[in-house]
Amino acid sequence: AQKITQTQPGMFVQEKEAVTLDCTYDTSDQSYGLFWYKQPSSGEMIFLIYQGSYDEQNATEGRYSLNFQKARKSANLVISASQLGDSAMYFCAMREAFGNEKLTFGTGTRLTIIP
Amino acid sequence: NAGVMQNPRHLVRRRGQEARLRCSPMKGHSHVYWYRQLPEEGLKFMVYLQKENIIDESGMPKERFSAEFPKEGPSILRIQQVVRGDSAAYFCASSADRGANEKLFFGSGTQLSVL
Secondary structure (H helix, E strand, O other): OOOEEOOOOEEEEEOOOOEEEOOEEOOOOOOOEEEEEEEOOOOOOEEEEEEEOOOOOOOEEOOEEEEEEOOOOEEEEEEOOOOHHHOEEEEEEEEOOOOOOOEEEOOOEEEEEEO | OOOOEEEOOEEEEOOOOOEEEEEEOOOOOOEEEEEEEOOOOOEEEEEEEEOOEEEEOOOOOOOOEEEEOOOOOOEEEEEOOOOHHHOEEEEEEEEOOOOOOOOOEEOOOEEEEEO
16 A cells, blocks of 8 residues: 555646645554655755644644644645745655654655746 | 755766765764655655664665765765666755654755666
8 A cells, every 4th residue: 555645646726826735644653754845847855844643733834834634644735825936846755653764755746836 | 054965966877887876964964865766756765874874775676776874974875787777866865863753854866867
């Protein structure tokens, strides 16, 4: 079974609109971390936001927020007021507990912001 | 405070040659991870190292690939006798510690092209 599933290969969104990128995960660990990374066309991987499994509040970083629904095992990224510079690949990733700390990535969503 | 530094940014090798990719983690980070990304795909874990030790190499091909993280100096990913299928972007990430809540920060990657 896939550990991280991103079901949207591509999305087109009008500039200034909000966008939600979906991510579901699969783990039997109680302690885990969920991450979102942005990869623009230049190729680097940019850390956006992190949510710990024990965090009671949804993480927020500027225009980014993470809609964490633990019972549904989902960790959707919400970008408010999208900008042209948000066009990129977005990857959801999960890190599990001691002994299995490698970050496991989803297949990504290519987001294109339309002016 | 410099981030994760990878060099070279681009590396071209002919089939049969050796490729050496370097990664200097963020200051204060002693945990290093190597990932490979094929075109239009997500990142695949290769190896996790802590100073002088390989912690998890479950994603490393059994032959031709090796990694080290010496006490002094950068981490090195070495690919011997490269083949065209080794062409990919190789990313290094670092973290300050183990555990599900430790953030990983990535370098800009090395694009390996095998002719």
